[in-house]
Amino acid sequence: MKKNVFIPVALVTAALATGGLLYFKHIVPLEKAVAAPAPPPAVPIVAGVVAQHDVPIYLTGVGTVIAYNTDVVRAQIQGQIISINFTEGQPCMPATCSRRSIRVPIRP
Numbered sequence: 001m002k003k004n005v006f007i008p009v010a011l012v013t014a015a016l017a018t019g020g021l022l023y024f025k026h027i028v029p030l031e032k033a034v035a036a037p038a039p040p041p042a043v044p045i046v047a048g049v050v051a052q053h054d055v056p057i058y059l060t061g062v063g064t065v066i067a068y069n070t071d072v073v074r075a076q077i078q079g080q081i082i083s084i085n086f087t088e089g090q091p092c093m094p095a096t097c098s099r100r101s102i103r104v105p106i107r108p
Contacts, residue, residue, distance in 0.1 A: 079106040
């Protein structure tokens with residue numbers, strides 16, 4: 001008879017121990033964490049005046065730039081440039097500029 005009583009008592013004891021362990025592992029920490037932290041302060045709203053204008057677009061990136069087409073420029077003559085008789089960006093109209101006026105003299 002002692003053997004028939006020992007097994008159910010052991011099972012009930014194990015179930016109570018498991019239930020108590022689960023209670024203290026999961027329920028008790030939840031009861032302690034009831035107090036929630038205060039919410040952050042509200043952000044003030046500011047209204048502005050609408051304006052329409054162009055916005056420049058800047059793109060930045062990391063990488064390599066490769067030209068679609070390349071060309072090699074080689075001099076056909078050798079020598080030093082003596083003078084340049086025009087300025088960069090100078091308008092050249094057919095009436096005011098001739099082939100002779102835009103030539104660059106070179107010292108051989």
